[in-house]
Amino acid sequence: MKNLTDIxxxxxxxxxxxxxxxLLIDRYKDKAFSLLKRMLKNEMDAEEVxxxxxxxxxxxxxxxxxxxxxxxxFYKIVFNxxxxxxxxxxxxxxxxxxxxxxxxELGTYDNEIxxxxxxxxxxxxxxxxxxxxxxxxxxxxxxxxxxxLNEISQVMGISLVNTKVLLHRSRNALRDLLxxxxxxxxxx
Amino acid sequence: MKKITDEMLxxxxxxxxxxxxxxxxxxxxxxxxxxxxxxxxLRVVDSSLKSIEIFPAPEGFTNRxxxxxxxxxxxxxxxxxYFFVSVISLFSLLILAVMGYAYYASSKLQTxxxxxxxxxxxxxxxxxxxxxxxxxxxxxxVITIGLVLTMLLLISGYYLLESxxxxxxxxxxxx
Numbered sequence: 001m002k003n004l005t006d007i008x009x010x011x012x013x014x015x016x017x018x019x020x021x022x023l024l025i026d027r028y029k030d031k032a033f034s035l036l037k038r039m040l041k042n043e044m045d046a047e048e049v050x051x052x053x054x055x056x057x058x059x060x061x062x063x064x065x066x067x068x069x070x071x072x073x074f075y076k077i078v079f080n081x082x083x084x085x086x087x088x089x090x091x092x093x094x095x096x097x098x099x100x101x102x103x104x105e106l107g108t109y110d111n112e113i114x115x116x117x118x119x120x121x122x123x124x125x126x127x128x129x130x131x132x133x134x135x136x137x138x139x140x141x142x143x144x145x146x147x148x149l150n151e152i153s154q155v156m157g158i159s160l161v162n163t164k165v166l167l168h169r170s171r172n173a174l175r176d177l178l179x180x181x182x183x184x185x186x187x188x
Numbered sequence: 189m190k191k192i193t194d195e196m197l198x199x200x201x202x203x204x205x206x207x208x209x210x211x212x213x214x215x216x217x218x219x220x221x222x223x224x225x226x227x228x229x230l231r232v233v234d235s236s237l238k239s240i241e242i243f244p245a246p247e248g249f250t251n252r253x254x255x256x257x258x259x260x261x262x263x264x265x266x267x268x269x270y271f272f273v274s275v276i277s278l279f280s281l282l283i284l285a286v287m288g289y290a291y292y293a294s295s296k297l298q299t300x301x302x303x304x305x306x307x308x309x310x311x312x313x314x315x316x317x318x319x320x321x322x323x324x325x326x327x328x329x330v331i332t333i334g335l336v337l338t339m340l341l342l343i344s345g346y347y348l349l350e351s352x353x354x355x356x357x358x359x360x361x362x363x
Binding site for chain 2 (some may be wrong): 018022025029030031032033034047050054055058120121125128139143144167168171172174175176178179183
């Protein structure tokens with residue numbers, strides 16, 4: 001049963017085997033939870049949005065087109081549900097979410113994090129959470145959830161070029177911090 | 189010498205360059221220490237990001253979702269079955285009432301040695317009342333009143349549905 005593809009599981013659920021939906025939940029819950037926790041900065045909100053997303057996806061399975069990938073479709077639901085939650089909580093997120101040309105200012109955190117990390121890898125992993133929301137989302141969807149740039153652009157509703165720019169800028173910002181703190185001595 | 193850009197380094201990392209561009213980039217990097225450092229650092233960023241921590245979803249999460257789904261699907265099933273049971277019961281009651289009345293009316297008419305009712309008599313009575321109903325509904329006034337009542341029922345049903353939706357949304361916002 002566990003070897004079934006996402007599409008096969010969906011077909012089974014549509015045939016009336018509702019219990020098979022648990023396979024999809026088990027497949028995506030941890031990665032989606034990681035994304036939401038980073039996006040909402042709150043474990044309870046992340047859990048609530050994750051639950052809503054899975055229920056919305058289940059209730060909309062009949063609208064799911066088989067030529068699409070379930071992961072892309074599902075992450076789009078997760079992303080939009082999270083945005084609705086953010087908007088309803090009236091967090092000042094618009095500024096963070098609208099500009100692609102924002103300068104990655106990580107300088108306020110990097111010294112503090114540098115002083116508490118032992119190596120380049122630990123430093124990079126801690127700095128990811130300090131990236132602006134869009135940059136962090138693209139990075140996490142790319143590295144954790146294994147989505148392609150094209151899929152990420154569909155999930156976030158932005159162009160492929162902007163998605164690529166966000167990923168490159170995030171990596172470049174982290175790279176510059178590694179070089180700034182002379183981690184290159186560790187690298188070379 | 190061609191300038192090595194950040195975009196080229198990122199594309200190289202993502203295997204987005206063709207064979208000739210890769211060869212060109214490698215040749216350039218050998219002569220450009222700064223770009224070499226950048227590429228090395230980018231590789232560390234890339235390999236570090238591949239090991240980003242995944243936070244496990246709360247314990248029992250799958251079961252919780254599945255129980256909500258099961259609960260909701262039960263609700264839907266019961267709604268549908270109640271509807272059909274009500275319609276079928278009403279229809280059966282109507283048939284029984286017509287038959288009962290037909291039997292009662294025919295038994296009253298029984299005289300002398302006629303102690304039984306034949307099936308033909310029974311169907312005659314049923315047909316008689318059916319034709320009475322037909323005559324009643326073929327009346328123009330009845331049709332007009334029926335149409336007006338149906339319209340009123342549909343309009344009030346629409347407003348009832350809308351107010352129910354509004355109430356549901358308000359309730360959801362409150363909770």
